[in-house]
Amino acid sequence: MPFNLLVLASLAYVIFLFLVAFAAERRAERGAVGWLRSPLIYTLSLSVYCTAWTFYGAVGYAARSGLEYMTIYLGPTLVFVGWWWVLRKLVRIGRQQRVTSIADLLSSRFGKSNLLGVIVTVISVLAATPYIALQLQSVTLSFGVFASATPDGWAKPDSDVTSIWVAAGLAAFTILFGTRNLDANEQHTGVVTAIAVEAIVKLVAVLAVGCFVVWGLADGPGDILARVDASQMAEWHMQPSRWTGLIFLSAAAVICLPRMFQVLVVENSDERHLATASWAFPLYLMAMSLFVVPIAVVGLELMPEGSNPDLFVLTLPLSQGQGGLAMLAFLGGFSSATSMVIIAAIALATMVSNHIVMPFWLRMRPARVVSGDVRRLVLLSRRLSIGAVLALGYAYFRLSGGSEALAAIGLISFVGVAQMLPAMIGGIFWRGATRVGAAIGLTLGVSVWFYALFLPSFGADAVISARMMAEGPFGISWLRPQALFGVDGMDPLIHALFWSMVLNTGAFCLGSILSFPGPVERVQGAAFVNVFDAEGTGPRGWSRGQADAEDLLVMTQRILGDDDSLGFFEAQARAQGKAGYLPDPTPDFIDRLERLLAGSVGAATAHAMISQLAGRAAVSVEDLMAVANEAAQIMEYSARLEEQQGELTRTARQLRDANEKLTQLSVQKDAFLSQISHELRTPMTSIRAFSEILTEGDLPAEMVAKYGGVIHAEAKRLTRLLDDLLDLSVLENGSVQLNLDLTNLRDMIDRAVAASSHTRPERAFTIHRDLTSEDMFLRTDSDRLTQVFINLISNARKYCTADAAELRIVVRHKAGRVTVDFIDNGTGIPKDKQDLIFEKFARLTDQTRAGGAGLGLAICREVMANLGGKIGYLPGQWGAAFRVTLPLRLEKAA
Amino acid sequence: MARFLPVLGTFLMILPMLWGEDDSDIRNTASDGIYLLIIWIGLIGVAALLSRGLRAQGDEGARDPGREDR
Numbered sequence A: 001m002p003f004n005l006l007v008l009a010s011l012a013y014v015i016f017l018f019l020v021a022f023a024a025e026r027r028a029e030r031g032a033v034g035w036l037r038s039p040l041i042y043t044l045s046l047s048v049y050c051t052a053w054t055f056y057g058a059v060g061y062a063a064r065s066g067l068e069y070m071t072i073y074l075g076p077t078l079v080f081v082g083w084w085w086v087l088r089k090l091v092r093i094g095r096q097q098r099v100t101s102i103a104d105l106l107s108s109r110f111g112k113s114n115l116l117g118v119i120v121t122v123i124s125v126l127a128a129t130p131y132i133a134l135q136l137q138s139v140t141l142s143f144g145v146f147a148s149a150t151p152d153g154w155a156k157p158d159s160d161v162t163s164i165w166v167a168a169g170l171a172a173f174t175i176l177f178g179t180r181n182l183d184a185n186e187q188h189t190g191v192v193t194a195i196a197v198e199a200i201v202k203l204v205a206v207l208a209v210g211c212f213v214v215w216g217l218a219d220g221p222g223d224i225l226a227r228v229d230a231s232q233m234a235e236w237h238m239q240p241s242r243w244t245g246l247i248f249l250s251a252a253a254v255i256c257l258p259r260m261f262q263v264l265v266v267e268n269s270d271e272r273h274l275a276t277a278s279w280a281f282p283l284y285l286m287a288m289s290l291f292v293v294p295i296a297v298v299g300l301e302l303m304p305e306g307s308n309p310d311l312f313v314l315t316l317p318l319s320q321g322q323g324g325l326a327m328l329a330f331l332g333g334f335s336s337a338t339s340m341v342i343i344a345a346i347a348l349a350t351m352v353s354n355h356i357v358m359p360f361w362l363r364m365r366p367a368r369v370v371s372g373d374v375r376r377l378v379l380l381s382r383r384l385s386i387g388a389v390l391a392l393g394y395a396y397f398r399l400s401g402g403s404e405a406l407a408a409i410g411l412i413s414f415v416g417v418a419q420m421l422p423a424m425i426g427g428i429f430w431r432g433a434t435r436v437g438a439a440i441g442l443t444l445g446v447s448v449w450f451y452a453l454f455l456p457s458f459g460a461d462a463v464i465s466a467r468m469m470a471e472g473p474f475g476i477s478w479l480r481p482q483a484l485f486g487v488d489g490m491d492p493l494i495h496a497l498f499w500s501m502v503l504n505t506g507a508f509c510l511g512s513i514l515s516f517p518g519p520v521e522r523v524q525g526a527a528f529v530n531v532f533d534a535e536g537t538g539p540r541g542w543s544r545g546q547a548d549a550e551d552l553l554v555m556t557q558r559i560l561g562d563d564d565s566l567g568f569f570e571a572q573a574r575a576q577g578k579a580g581y582l583p584d585p586t587p588d589f590i591d592r593l594e595r596l597l598a599g600s601v602g603a604a605t606a607h608a609m610i611s612q613l614a615g616r617a618a619v620s621v622e623d624l625m626a627v628a629n630e631a632a633q634i635m636e637y638s639a640r641l642e643e644q645q646g647e648l649t650r651t652a653r654q655l656r657d658a659n660e661k662l663t664q665l666s667v668q669k670d671a672f673l674s675q676i677s678h679e680l681r682t683p684m685t686s687i688r689a690f691s692e693i694l695t696e697g698d699l700p701a702e703m704v705a706k707y708g709g710v711i712h713a714e715a716k717r718l719t720r721l722l723d724d725l726l727d728l729s730v731l732e733n734g735s736v737q738l739n740l741d742l743t744n745l746r747d748m749i750d751r752a753v754a755a756s757s758h759t760r761p762e763r764a765f766t767i768h769r770d771l772t773s774e775d776m777f778l779r780t781d782s783d784r785l786t787q788v789f790i791n792l793i794s795n796a797r798k799y800c801t802a803d804a805a806e807l808r809i810v811v812r813h814k815a816g817r818v819t820v821d822f823i824d825n826g827t828g829i830p831k832d833k834q835d836l837i838f839e840k841f842a843r844l845t846d847q848t849r850a851g852g853a854g855l856g857l858a859i860c861r862e863v864m865a866n867l868g869g870k871i872g873y874l875p876g877q878w879g880a881a882f883r884v885t886l887p888l889r890l891e892k893a894a
Numbered sequence B: 001m002a003r004f005l006p007v008l009g010t011f012l013m014i015l016p017m018l019w020g021e022d023d024s025d026i027r028n029t030a031s032d033g034i035y036l037l038i039i040w041i042g043l044i045g046v047a048a049l050l051s052r053g054l055r056a057q058g059d060e061g062a063r064d065p066g067r068e069d070r
Helices: A003-029 A039-049 A052-081 A087-096 A102-109 A114-149 A159-178 A189-217 A220-230 A240-256 A258-266 A273-290 A292-302 A309-319 A323-364 A366-370 A374-399 A406-418 A421-429 A435-458 A466-471 A492-514 A519-529 A549-560 A562-575 A587-601 A603-614 A621-628 A632-696 A701-733 A745-758 A782-799 A856-866 B004-018 B029-062
Strands: A741-744 A765-769 A777-780 A805-814 A817-824 A870-873 A881-887
Touching (some): A039 A189, A039 A258, A052 A189, A052 A273, A052 A309, A052 A323, A052 A406, A087 A258, A087 A421, A102 A114, A114 A159, A114 A435, A159 A189, A159 A323, A189 A273, A189 A292, A189 A323, A220 A292, A220 B029, A240 A406, A240 A421, A240 B004, A273 B029, A309 A323, A323 A603, A374 A549, A406 A435, A421 A435, A421 A519, A435 A492, A587 A603, A632 A701, A741 A745, A745 A782, A777 A881, A856 A881, B004 B029
Parallel strands (some): A765 A805
């Protein structure tokens, strides 16, 4: 096939995936998740386990070592069939603790320790590098096979060029969909859907090639069996150590591989999907490996001596002149490689940015937690990490020469990730497991793996000299990389697996027994091990009242963005029975906030960030009781008491708030009464005085005109005051007549800006607007709404204390509702006054007698209520900020 | 039963190791393959049956509050 056609086909396929991912993302954004989060998609997305190694390598593996290839799929089958043991617990913990990666799980379990996070991240990156190289190699090889077949079309570029293009393309796709937003749940609907599509493509491709081989080239299954017995595969010896070792290894890998953990735990949206996956995923694996032996056997028979069995899936149809089938096989292999690389890159990038970049950055500039834009930093670091991960894979591909058999590289990687198994299983089943044990075990296991398997994988004399391999470093024979402690004659892979796991597990257990867990660790341990008993009652490590809610809000905004964090704070405040955006910083609330943040930046980082604001986490008596005490009855009783107490506290808080408000209001009302009598009396007095003078007569005409003018002006002032009062009472009764019409929001704001320009016109005052976002038509009472805008803008002109006063008007449209924010750069409104400003007669200071009688914002509030919207003070904006929310189309009340 | 299934599966899967040790290490690859496939299909079938019952059982606690509070 011409090379250019091949490139075109791959490009078309990639664009198709783009569209799928994009459409899924759009659907999810609109909230129509539906089938996007179904058990089927979940199961299909798990197929990232089947990489190019499965697709191409399994046939080669079978051609070389007979049925041994099956171990790679039997291990995961056992894990999934036994989901009730481990997977269910992992998924539950993952959801309850908002785990973002396997590094996050381990760091969170062992006392939110960042050290462990770093160790696990380094292991994962090290282990994934050869694996990513493997994918690049397989795509490059398959390109090579196709392009060499025909000389016409473009000249085939050499394989280095192909692989660098593939790596760059994958990086671009991953960055585009993997790091679009910083979601609190760290789920990527678009990518997962694209992966599910790829899963179908690769399954269909393998089945098609398989059927062609069994029924097209051979005479059905019986013939295949006869051919197997006649081929060199019949001479295969089952080595018991390799057979059990590899089943164990693949079982460990399926839960420890960062990409598997990502789709299995992080992207899981419903625990019940696991029940379906428990049989459907093994079924998928079986279907993928069903035709491996037939293809291998027929390939060995038909293909010329010395052709690479790793590529039989591709070369066999091609040699039989089945171009279309070969194309399908090529796309299948392409799918396997790309899906693995995309998910692995997302998982690794999350780990690198959460456990290495963020903690490092926090340590460098701790003061900036509340001021810097963490959100952009996190996304940027993820994007760079994705690039770096792919670059590492490319580098390994170039270094290792890309000539080894596919299976060998994959298994090296598996042994690396299997090192996390003891710490993970120990962490979720054994309360006594400690951070020290986990750290020592992991380090020891990885060192053995690195020394005995990873470094020798570069080939003799590449990193480790041949002499050292044969005689050991410095001639110490029991340290020979492939015969540690004098154990000779073992298969190198099983040898490394055995020693690394034995030393890892041993050190983990010993270290855990000998060391003592810290308080946070203890609490987390209990929460993980007893995840099914302690539903919802997570550990509470925060002491009360040290953090300021507004500071917390500002910090959250930097990570999650304005809308999400305001929404979360508002919901929490409502749950506490408070109005507005700022809940009380109770331990419960801070704990919930920490878990929310952990979903974006990882447990350790979230813990560190909140610690900076809330002070050190202290473990309360209840937690220690929960850890130590097995007496469930006491716990239940105290829980009930606690619940009642919570209820009482909430009521008391509401009452206290109400009382405070009433007292303040009564004081204000008295003040207002004297104020209004004064306001009414002043004009009255002058009117009376001047009218008395006028009744005396005998005055020059110009004096009469002057006094008449004064009387007129004073009467007007009186009328305005009375108008305001009347207006307010009408609005409050709800008997106001609304004139609904369709008006452009921009025109209304224009009008408001023009009308308020005569308030303190001598001041320099800048208004920032975004005209395009304002351009929308609202169905509402435009005069009333404009009145609200005028009021807000004039207020800003009047009270903004900054030297160069600025006002920002931000318009947003979301789900049928429009929000208009007015944010100035003054000092803002102190927290204790924020509740009060919308009350009648409220005035912040006595010196500001610039305006009416303190009715403006009260009128605004009533107007907005009548327009089906609301107006509120927006805290945490470094200035006074008001948010007006109203429906896009106001329907007339029946 | 659900917990027992993987144990049974493991046993059946490593069973072929014990066969044919006596007659000169040569084994019948084709029949081994068929044996493993049958076990595989059997495990999938039993797991599918069991998952129905377990799903209903797991329903009660399946939705946790942590993920829905935003």
